[in-house]
Amino acid sequence: MPGQQGAERAVQTFPGRRQPGAGRLIAAGRRYQQLPAGLESLKIVPRQADTVQSAHLGPGRLDHGDTLRHQLADRDRHRQRSQRGNQEKLRPKTERMNKGKKGHYRIRAVNEACAHLATTLFHIFDARPFSDNRRSTTTRANRITAPHGQTDYHPDHLSRMHPPGGSVPITPSCRTALASLLLAAWTGAVHSQAPADSALPDATAGRLRLEAKLKGMGIGTDKPFSMPASIDSARQIKRALQDTERPARQTLVDGLVIRFRAAEIQALSARNMSPPDELVTRLNSIAGGKLRFQRAMAMGFHVFRFAAPLSAIEAGAILTEIRKLPEIEQASEDFRSTRTFTPNDPGFSRQWNLASPILYKGGINLPSSWDMSTGSTGTVVAVLDTGITAHSEFQSRLLPGYDFISDPRFSNDGNGRDADPSDPGDWTVDHECGPGVPGTDSSWHGTHVAGILAASGNNGSGIAGIDWQARILPVRVLGKCGGSVSDIIDGLLWAVGLDVPGAPANPTPARVVNMSLGGWSPGGCTYAYEEALNRVRSTGALIVAAAGNNDDEAANYVPAACDGVMTVGAVDHDGYRASYSNYSLVYNVSVSAPGGDISYYGTQGAGIYSTLNSGTKWPVASTYGYYQGTSMAAPHVAGIAALALAKDPEISPELLYFSIYLSSHDFPADSLCSSTAQTYLLCGSGIVDAYQTLLTVLALQPYLLVTEYYNVDIRHYFRTGARSDSAFILAGNAGNGWRDTYDYFFAWRDGSSGAQPVCRFYGKGPNSHFYTADARECEAVKGFEGWAYEGIAFYMKVPTNGICPAGSVPVHRLYNNRFAYNDSNHRFTTDMTVVGQMMQAGWLYEGIKMCGA
Ligand SMILES: [Ca+2]
Ligand SMILES: [Ca+2]
Ligand SMILES: [Ca+2]
Known part of the structure; x- marks a missing residue:
């Protein structure tokens, strides 16, 4: 048969x-x-x-x-005839069909x-x-x-x-x-x-192709390709070097910033006067005669200088002794600072994390980028955390937010979910979070994260955040003893405007979601997380998550291990992986950012200085302080993403991810994470760099990333450059069966550079999309019955005799030759591998029909 x-x-x-x-x-x-x-x-x-x-x-x-x-069962015969007539204009070679009774x-x-x-x-x-x-x-x-x-x-x-x-x-x-x-x-x-x-979708291959394409456009060309030697060699090297990973640091410390306990001495500072001579002398003798008073500083601090800069270890030893004095309330290093555009916030000198990498390898290069952008009030960044406390550094830019902690035992605000995400404190007593677990003071973690991200800069007070204009959406998901994944996922979905039962609609969906949280998950990303994150990504939001503070493989922690999340490891001021930071041999860390390393240096100044509250239990007064952690690293990336969105609100989440990823600067050459090490990508592509990211985003501004979706149910390829289309499809609104093929190409956003509008048509019968950059073909197809003109999809250049203008990329058209079954499909791709695959599968090659960027 x-x-x-x-x-x-x-x-x-x-x-x-x-x-x-x-x-x-x-x-x-x-x-x-x-x-x-x-x-x-x-x-x-x-x-x-x-x-x-x-x-x-x-x-x-x-x-x-x-x-x-x-016999085709689903045709209105008249429509079929007219449609075929039209189709034959496009496709002279058609198969003859038997006719039969309609519906049979x-x-x-x-x-x-x-x-x-x-x-x-x-x-x-x-x-x-x-x-x-x-x-x-x-x-x-x-x-x-x-x-x-x-x-x-x-x-x-x-x-x-x-x-x-x-x-x-x-x-x-x-x-x-x-x-x-x-x-x-x-x-x-x-x-x-x-x-x-x-053509089964392969996300990794797709991302690598996109990376290659961006490198071809001159972005991230100084970086090796994201394909390290091998996981095995990485493991061996990791083991061999575990103990020698951290060479002696060469960081120099210029001096110390000290606040004395006595109110009258702090008052001297406020009057721009030096502390009493006897105290200065005592400090100097502890420092071996190397310490001199320099000047008074804001917030009651006094600044001291070493005669010559000391190494971090020498300075740390002196600090330890000085801290033992009962007169001292706070003391920390004053790292060397830069003068590009230095904001006047008095705490800025402690913010090595924002400095140029020339000064601190671990810095994210902000001063120069603030010349380009300090953010936009149009950008909403969600902070999924312990809630928020009042702080003048960001109070005016706080959105109402929501409190998703459902269990009153942990919420500490006397009830379950409510519309008030303010942080009542997350202090615990001994054994409250489990047998043997010691009690802690309130962390004000969410307040610290929000400050790193968005504290007002150049306002003469406190610190400078990364984005000074963005609005913060506080979503409270962590209470006493942490938070439950179910609450976190609800909060995550709500943050980007998706429905959560029982919660009111979120009128200000976030484009960036910061998740400075994580949990042990030996099986990697959980199903629930994966699905939630897919939904969140479908809205076009970038999700930034902390890699975790366990000095362990990030693949064992969620949401760090989840696909598509921008997972952030922590570095110290020298750009070395922080002693606690998770890493990944299986590329689960995307990038690194400053998290500080107080543990390693034993000094507060090695941490990240940001907004806090002075209360040990409930909130008392706003203040500032140091923390370390990948929790601190993540908001650096979220802040850079927010700055980038201020520069280009239309950028797709994929390009935003890659703009940050490929713009990072390298780790120190002797770091296991360095691009020259065989263990490259252990800590992601590099240390994020705000300035380079903004330059990249600007360079990409004329272009549009055109994504392709394939429906496995109706075998239908669809291309779009519109985020709204992608969101519609990925949210399931266009029906089931849609997959991202990860076959990208670049088009232009408008008719500049000589690009022509590309007409998009939809054929209802074959359920097919058709694109053309040829103005005459566009007009012709507009006249075809059964084909609806859907407008200008994007802009492409037009080939002459099958040759693309210099500098543009040929886009090949393929046809499945299934008109006879009313299953006409075209596919457009720049990828010759795809062309070969489709031809092998019986598709017809139709030549170069348009030219991309
Ligand atoms: Ca509550
Ligand atoms: Ca509440
Ligand atoms: Ca400030």
């Missing part, structure tokens, strides 16, 4: 996909089941599950001589009832494995699985079916015909399935 021949051929053509003894059933692209032994594959594609008219067989080799004829599969020598049944069958079932008897034409269905929890159908059930409108007896000949039809559909499906299978 012809169908069986087709089956054999198909198996030979695609041997790689055959599982001996157990084939794979792909039913409507979404249901995966094991097939009985001897059956490789079957795909039945109902166009819409709810109407008989839309029942549709997978196209391919259905026309097997006299065995059976397949015509099966020769089988009665109408059977034909009706065939239609019904295809309508009802989207999954039906059956065995093929290769010895005869009496192949028969032996098991039919009905979707939606309906009964399973066994061979005997085929003797009587119950289509709508009454029961129909099935004769043996009808049964044979139906089985043949199924088999034919199957063989057809094996062929038509090929393009989809060969």
Whole structure:
């Protein structure tokens, strides 16, 4: 029987996909089941599950001589004719179709009832494995699985079916015909399935292609490609160097900043006067005669200088002694500072984390970028954390937010969820968070994170944040003893404007979400997190998460291990991985940012200085202080993302990610994380760099990243450069079955640089999209019945005689040649590998039709 021949051929053509003894059933692209032994594959594609008219067989080799004829079931004949007429203009070579009764599969020598049944069958079932008897034409269905929890159908059930409108007896000949039809559909499906299978989305390959493309555009060219030597060699090197990873630091400390306990001495500072001579003398003797008073400083501090800069270790030793004095309230190093655009916030001198990498390898290069942007009030950044306390550094830019802690035992505000995300404190007493767990003072963690991100700069007080204009959306998810994943996920979804039961709609969805939190998860990203993060990404938001503070593989922590999250490790001021920071041998850390390393240096000044509250339990007064952690590193990245969005609110999340990723500066050459080490990417691509990121974002501004989606159910490729389209598809609003193919190309955003508008058309019949940069073709297709003009998709250059203008990238057009089955599809790609795959799968190559950036 012809169908069986087709089956054999198909198996030979695609041997790689055959599982001996157990084939794979792909039913409507979404249901995966094991097939009985001897059956490789079957795909039945109902166009819409709810109407008989839309029942549709997978196209391919259905026309097997006299065995059976397949008639399109879902056409209004008039529309079909006119559409074909139009199609033929586009595609002169078309297959002739048999005509049959509308709404029926015509099966020769089988009665109408059977034909009706065939239609019904295809309508009802989207999954039906059956065995093929290769010895005869009496192949028969032996098991039919009905979707939606309906009964399973066994061979005997085929003797009587119950289509709508009454029961129909099935004769043996009808049964044979139906089985043949199924088999034919199957063989057809094996062929038509090929393009989809060969183009199964591969996110990693897609990202690497995008990275290569950006490098080709001159972005991140100083970086090695994101493909390190091997995980094995990385592991060995990691083990071998574990103890020697941190060479002696050469950081020099200029002096110390000290606040004395006595109110009258702080008052002297406020009057710009020195502390009493006897205290200065005592400090100097502790410092071996090297310490001199320099000047008074804000907030009651006094600044001291060493005669010559000391190493961090020498300075640390002196600090330790000085801190023992009862007169001292606070003392820390004064690291060397820069003067590019130095904001007048008095605490800025402690913010090594924002400095140029020339001064501190671990700095994120802010002073220069503030000349370009200090942010925009249009940018909303969500801080998923312990809530927020009042602080003049960001109070005016706080959005209402929400408190998602559902358990009053941990919320510490006397109730469950509520509309007030203010942080009442998260102090605990001994054993409160578990046996043996000591109590702690309130952390004001969310306040510290918010300050790093968005404290007002150049306002003459306190510190400078990274983005001075962005609005902060406080989402409270962490209380006493941490937070539950369920609360965190609810908060995450709400932050970007998605629905959360019981919570009011979020009127100010965030474009950046900072998650300075994480939990141990030996299996990596959990299903719930993965799904939530996919939904969040579909809104176009960038998710920034801390890698974790466990000096461990980040793949074991969530959300750090989750795909698509910008996971941030921590470095110290020299740019070495912080002693506590998680790393990743499997590339789960995206980038590093300053988290400080108080643990290693033993001095507060090695930490990150930001906004805090002075209360040990409940909030008392706003203040400032040092913390260390990947929690502090993450908001540096979120802040840079916010600055970038201020420069270009239209940038896609993918490009935003890569702009930050490829703009990072390198770790010290002797660091295991360095781009010259075989363990490159252990700590991500580098230390984030605000200035370089902004330059990258500006360089990309004329362009649009065009993404491609493929629907496995209806085998339909769709390209768009609009974030709203992507969000619509990825949120499931365009139906099921859509996948990102990660096959990107660049277009122009407008008609500058000589780019021409690309017309987008939608053909309702074949459910297909068509694009053209050719103005004449655009006008012609506008006249075709059945094709709706959907506007200008993006701008591309036009090839002349198949040759693209200099500097532009050829975009190839392919056609699936399935017009006969009303399944016309075009695919556009710049990737010759994809071109080859599609041609191997039977698609027709149509040449270079437009030229991208
Ligand atoms: Ca509450
Ligand atoms: Ca509350
Ligand atoms: Ca400030």
